[in-house]
Every structure is written in C-alpha cells, then in structure tokens.
Amino acid sequence: MNRLLPPDITxxxxxxxxxxxxxxxxxxxxELGRMVLTDxxxxxxxxxxxxxxxxxxxxTLTRLALFQPLTENILQAMATQPVDIRTTDASPLIPSLAxxxxxxxxxxxxxxxxxxxxxxxxxxxxxxxxxxxxxxxxFHLYRDMNVPAWIIGDSLGVPGFSTxxxxxxxxxxxxxxxxxxxxxxxxxxxxxxxxxxRL
Ligand SMILES: [Zn+2]
Numbered sequence: 001m002n003r004l005l006p007p008d009i010t011x012x013x014x015x016x017x018x019x020x021x022x023x024x025x026x027x028x029x030x031e032l033g034r035m036v037l038t039d040x041x042x043x044x045x046x047x048x049x050x051x052x053x054x055x056x057x058x059x060t061l062t063r064l065a066l067f068q069p070l071t072e073n074i075l076q077a078m079a080t081q082p083v084d085i086r087t088t089d090a091s092p093l094i095p096s097l098a099x100x101x102x103x104x105x106x107x108x109x110x111x112x113x114x115x116x117x118x119x120x121x122x123x124x125x126x127x128x129x130x131x132x133x134x135x136x137x138x139f140h141l142y143r144d145m146n147v148p149a150w151i152i153g154d155s156l157g158v159p160g161f162s163t164x165x166x167x168x169x170x171x172x173x174x175x176x177x178x179x180x181x182x183x184x185x186x187x188x189x190x191x192x193x194x195x196x197x198r199l
Pocket of ligand 1: 109111113196197
C-alpha cells in the first residue's frame with residue numbers, strides 16, 4: 001500500500017480478527033482518516049472510508065481533499081490486483097486522545113465573569129501534525145465556547161517565564177504555530193482580559 005502513498009502521508013495498520021484498520025496521517029495535518037476493511041468469509045471484503053473531524057470544522061474539508069483521492073486510488077488498485085496490505089509504515093501513532101484527558105483552562109473576565117479566552121494544553125505535542133491533531137480533537141470545545149483559543153505545547157527547554165513554547169491560535173481563525181514565551185503570552189492575555197468590559 002505504501003507505493004500508493006504520497007511521500008508526506010504515512011499509514012499504520014491495526015489488525016483484530018477479520019477487521020483491519022488503516023490510519024492515514026499527513027506530515028503537517030496529522031490524522032486524515034481511516035480505511036476499515038472487514039473480511040467476510042466467502043464474500044468480498046467490505047471497505048469503509050472515513051475522514052476524521054467534525055463536519056463543521058473547516059479543516060475537515062482540507063483533510064477530505066487529500067483523503068478522498070488517496071482512498072479512491074487505493075480502492076481502484078485493490079479492484080484490479082491484490083494490493084499488498086502487509087507493508088505498512090512503522091511510524092508510531094501518538095496515543096489516542098479519546099481516552100486521554102486534555103487539560104484546558106477557560107479565562108473569565110474579572111468584571112462580568114464571561115469567558116474571554118480558552119487555553120488548551122497539548123501535552124507531548126511536537127510536530128505540526130501533533131498540533132493539528134489537538135486542534136481537530138478539541139474543535140467542539142473552542143467552537144462551542146466561541147472565544148479566542150490557543151493550543152499551547154510543552155515548554156521548549158527548562159520551564160520558565162522566558163522559555164518559549166510553541167503556540168497555535170485556533171479560534172476564531174486558525175493561525176500558524178509560533179514560538180512565544182509565557183511572559184509575552186501572558187501580556188497578550190492580560191490585554192485581552194482587561195479590555196473585555198472596557199468596550
Ligand atoms: Zn467582561
């Protein structure tokens with residue numbers, strides 16, 4: 001299957017009984033989607049393809065634009081010849097966040113108490129793909145809260161006010177990852193908080 005994959009997409013395979021799950025990851029967008037193959041004895045293999053992410057997350061369309069032609073190519077190849085589905089990339093998946101608690105913190109306005117900002121702490125996130133995974137999995141939270149939201153990675157050194165972390169703003173618009181020190185970031189948050197009820 002690997003020869004069907006563009007260089008920036010990797011695939012891992014999990015297998016249990018008659019079911020094989022192929023998970024596709026993009027170098028920068030993180031997990032794209034899954035192909036689930038179910039073998040029914042004496043019958044054809046049933047294949048289902050699912051893109052990951054919430055339907056109203058704009059990034060889901062971006063993922064779909066890569067995932068759909070990819071799965072179509074693979075299905076087409078499978079229809080004409082047996083595809084070697086045993087060769088898979090051994091790159092490890094980051095642990096599923098489904099069963100992992102993601103720490104987040106809502107900052108309320110000191111005057112009116114309304115939410116002003118949301119911080120999501122991305123433990124262990126290092127690559128752009130890791131940040132993209134957090135952004136996808138926490139989408140429902142920042143969409144529902146509808147306040148400026150950031151995903152904050154681990155400290156890039158000995159933790160302290162002058163040691164930067166990678167930070168990605170994800171709401172109201174998604175921005176690129178930048179390196180910010182807690183000192184500078186807290187200044188920005190303080191301005192946001194103190195400006196809330198002054199308008
Ligand atoms: Zn306020």
